[in-house]
Amino acid sequence: MKTRILKPIDNICDYTFNFCWNDSKLKPEDVIPSQASSSFTYADLVTELKRGEDVYIEGNVGKRLAYSMGTDLKHLGGTGETQQAGKIFVDGDVGSEAGMGMAAGSLYIKGNIAEPLGNILEVTSDINGYRKFRSITDILCNGLGNDVLKGNSLAENTLTLNDGILRGTIGARCNWQGAIVVEGDVYNGTGVLMQQGTITINGNAGMNTGSHLNGGTIVVHGNVGEFSGAYMKNGRLIFISSKGYVGAGMEGGAIYSKKKANTSPPAAKTGLEKEDIDFIRKTMQSGRVESMLYSKYEPEKEKEKFEEVHMRDGSIVMRKV
Structure with missing residues (x-):
């Protein structure tokens, strides 16, 4: 045509x-x-x-x-x-x-x-x-x-991007067990719909980083833009700080931030476990104390709902809905 x-x-x-x-x-x-x-x-x-x-x-x-x-x-x-x-x-x-x-x-x-x-x-x-x-x-x-x-290299299951070109949606829909390493900043949508593998950004990332992530890990040694981690289903996203809100509509996975992040429902702050600290130390090359200062965000579990039931004797019982 x-x-x-x-x-x-x-x-x-x-x-x-x-x-x-x-x-x-x-x-x-x-x-x-x-x-x-x-x-x-x-x-x-x-x-x-x-x-x-x-x-x-x-x-x-x-x-x-x-x-x-x-x-x-x-x-x-x-x-x-x-x-x-x-x-x-x-x-x-x-x-x-x-x-x-x-x-x-x-x-x-x-x-x-x-x-x-x-x-x-x-x-x-x-x-x-x-x-x-x-x-x-x-x-x-x-x-x-x-x-x-x-201008770039692929060796030993690692793709290294160091040509200085700004790119977006790197690794989109990728279902590959290797690693992508970007030496510099990236544009929007890094790892969108990615299923497995690791993307490491040695710089800053744009909007929608890790949005719709469905597995794998995205590591950003800098800042991420608005709507990062939106609609995540699985996987892990870690960064230093974020602009705007993160985690909107996320269904699964975990988001880690060194600086406190603003979240959109249902994302909510949860406690760090030992495996989280080990993950942070490994990916961000930080010490144990520094790693413990990170915040973790996951989809907030729906709280149990109760309704009032008025008994014949005049008492009130709370019944789970």
Whole structure:
């Protein structure tokens, strides 16, 4: 499938359709604006990629190219699992947040790509004239194959990102037992929907760090942004301090903070156990006394509810609901 675009358009090949279940501004059946000789809809391009076919775009594209590419999204009636995806070729520049939440497929780009990037890494290209990018999740879960990382390294079950590029949604949906180490700051959504493994950020992290975390561990040797740990189901998130509120809607797992954090229900402060202190010492490389000063937050257990029952003798008995 080929199309020519006369000006940069956001959300092309975006599997979420710009989160249309919450925002009606963009619908799957909408025709992509500014096409020169075609009238493809947003859904047409996504459907083509889901078939494992390729999409060719002539011209510059805007923000959020290939958002959540390679995922069968639950919000749109899918399984939530990773699925095959084709390739996207862009004969032009690409805006920021390309590949956010991307789990499969490849991007081939002739021009520049703006930061922050999403869950993608550059590898040596097998097609002349194009830079090639693959999903971090795909690389870790399925291997590099014949590709070679550019500016980063993967060795002994550890992926080290030290190229200085700002990225978001690192490790999205990752189900891999190894470790990701980032030497520097990261953008939003680190470890979103991750199932196992460890991500260590030797810097600060943005909003939604560890949101929807479903296993594994995220370690931030700095600060995290708003809504971190939101809707966690399992796993552990640890950091120095946070902006805004953490733990909104969390169902399981644990959040640790060196500085007191503001929480959203049902997250609540709980007591540290020996295994918590050992975990803090190991991940944050702190002493025992310092580790004991951390706060732990978990979903607050629902308190037992009672109702008044008036007895015939005039007495009142409290009965559990």
